Amino acid sequence: MTEEAKPGDETEARRGAGLERRSLLSLGIAGAAAASLATANGAKAQATGDSKLYAIKDRGRLIVGTGSTNPPWHFQDANGDLAGMDIDMARLLAKGLFDDPEAVEFVIQGSDARIPSLITDKVDIVVQWMTVTPGRAQQVEFTIPYYREGVGLMLLADSQYADFAALRAAGSTITVGGMQNVFLEDWIRKALPEARIDAYDSPDATIQALNARRVDATLSDQSAIRWMMQQAPGRFADSGYGWLPNSYASAVKPGDPTWLNWVNTVYKEAMMGVDFDLFAASYKKWFGVDLEVPKVGFPGEFA
Incomplete structure (x- = not known):
C-alpha cells in the first residue's frame, strides 16, 4: 500500500472492479440478446421471403390439385372445362394473386393423391372437397373451412312422405x-333406426332406384342433394334433415405460415368481406342456396 493510499481503498477498489465486471456482463447479455433477436428477425424475414406465396407470384400462375368427377365440387362441364365449387375457390385465389382468375394450372388427381402431391411440391394447394380430420392435420395444414358437409335424405318431390319427420314416423x-x-347401415340407422336398407354399387344406380320408386329415399351428401335439385327442378326434394357434419377445407404443405395466412385471408374475405358477391354467386350456382349478406358494421364473428 502506498503512502497516498488510505485504509479501505483496497476494499473499494475490489468493489469497483466487481461492479465493472457485472456491467460488462450485463452489456454482454444485452448484446447477445440483441444479436439473437436480430438473427431471429433475419431468419423470419428470410423465411417470409422464401414462402411459396412469393414463388407463385414469380412463377406467374397458381398450381392447384383437384378432381374432375364429383359434381358440384369438381367436374367437366358440357364443353369439357373444369367447373364446380372447388374450381371457383381456386380461381378466387388466382384472382387475389394476379387479378386474373384464369392464372391457374389444375393438376387432376385422385383423392388418394391429395396429400402426396402437396408433400412432394407437385402442387401449391389442394382444393378438392377435402374433409378436415385430426389424422390428416398431422400431415398437412388446413385452411379455414369453406363448406360444412353432411349427409341427408333425398325424396321425389311428389313422394307420399313430405319430409324427414314423415319418414321417421313411417318406421320399418x-x-x-x-x-x-361399410358405413351405410350405421349412417342410415343414426337417423332412421327402423328403415329397411338397399345398397347400390354407384350413385347413378341409387338415383335410378329412387326414380323407379323402388326406394322411398336415398342417402346422399347434402351438397349432392342440392346439386340434383338444381339439375332437375321440381323432380327431387330434400327431406330437411342433415347429420354427420364434416368440414371441407383446402390444404397446404406444412411449415409455410405466410402462404397459409394469405389463403385464409382470401377465403375469409370471400365468405364475409370484399369478395362476398363472388362467393355467394358460387353457392347459388352449385347448391341453389342464397347466402345471407354479412352484417355491415361489427364483424360477424364477434356478433
Missing part, C-alpha cells in the same frame, strides 16, 4: 337406398 315401412360401403 320405408326403404332407404344408398351407395354400398
Whole structure:
C-alpha cells in the first residue's frame, strides 16, 4: 500500500472492479440478446421471403390439385372445362394473386393423391372437397373451412312422405337406398333406426332406384342433394334433415405460415368481406342456396 493510499481503498477498489465486471456482463447479455433477436428477425424475414406465396407470384400462375368427377365440387362441364365449387375457390385465389382468375394450372388427381402431391411440391394447394380430420392435420395444414358437409335424405318431390319427420314416423315401412360401403347401415340407422336398407354399387344406380320408386329415399351428401335439385327442378326434394357434419377445407404443405395466412385471408374475405358477391354467386350456382349478406358494421364473428 502506498503512502497516498488510505485504509479501505483496497476494499473499494475490489468493489469497483466487481461492479465493472457485472456491467460488462450485463452489456454482454444485452448484446447477445440483441444479436439473437436480430438473427431471429433475419431468419423470419428470410423465411417470409422464401414462402411459396412469393414463388407463385414469380412463377406467374397458381398450381392447384383437384378432381374432375364429383359434381358440384369438381367436374367437366358440357364443353369439357373444369367447373364446380372447388374450381371457383381456386380461381378466387388466382384472382387475389394476379387479378386474373384464369392464372391457374389444375393438376387432376385422385383423392388418394391429395396429400402426396402437396408433400412432394407437385402442387401449391389442394382444393378438392377435402374433409378436415385430426389424422390428416398431422400431415398437412388446413385452411379455414369453406363448406360444412353432411349427409341427408333425398325424396321425389311428389313422394307420399313430405319430409324427414314423415319418414321417421313411417318406421320399418320405408326403404332407404344408398351407395354400398361399410358405413351405410350405421349412417342410415343414426337417423332412421327402423328403415329397411338397399345398397347400390354407384350413385347413378341409387338415383335410378329412387326414380323407379323402388326406394322411398336415398342417402346422399347434402351438397349432392342440392346439386340434383338444381339439375332437375321440381323432380327431387330434400327431406330437411342433415347429420354427420364434416368440414371441407383446402390444404397446404406444412411449415409455410405466410402462404397459409394469405389463403385464409382470401377465403375469409370471400365468405364475409370484399369478395362476398363472388362467393355467394358460387353457392347459388352449385347448391341453389342464397347466402345471407354479412352484417355491415361489427364483424360477424364477434356478433
